[in-house]
Amino acid sequence: NAGVTQTPKFQVLKTGQSMTLQCAQDMNHEYMYWYRQDPGMGLRLIHYSVGAGITDQGEVPNGYNVSRLKKQNFLLGLESAAPSQTSVYFCASTPGHSSVSYEQYFGPGTRLTVT
């Protein structure tokens, strides 16, 4: 199993450009998440999904949209990139079911710079 994979690994955007970060998992997990990690801020949840077609906002959703058409894929979109969105983005997944706590499995991250 590849686990959680993310593309691209690195990206540089100009202010105002748009792009989509891709995440895929091959563990048949129900729940998927997008985080951003900034120095001194820790991991902050952007959006999450509890199943195909079901998404919800996390702690810092502004400026981002998500799509989960298939169970194994979770896409994060930046409609109009801003320098404040320069960060490392991690995708994660977990088997699901809120009554049981499973650890989250993380992808390798996408390092995004907005100039």
Added chain:
Amino acid sequence: GQNIDQPTEMTATEGAIVQINCTYQTSGFNGLFWYQQHAGEAPTFLSYNVLDGLEEKGRFSSFLSRSKGYSYLLLKELQMKDSASYLCAVKGLTGGGNKLTFGTGTQLKVEL
């Protein structure tokens, strides 16, 4: 809401024992996770506590006191490869999706 506090940095000697503390204030509690993150890499799961007490897993142990809102991660027989950031994360009771709130992490440096 949830608030999680960890020390920013710690330094320890190879072969020694180090304890990394985490305190939390939450509107509801449903488990605490510890993750390890090496520079430039993804976080990886270390331990999970939902009941009070100590969970031991090889050189790593994690303790939880729910009444005190306190946990610690204990690393024994430190090795150079243990130099990393250690993240404390709490799962709350409100909302679905098994969401976690992460602390800012403790950067551990292991020296010779």
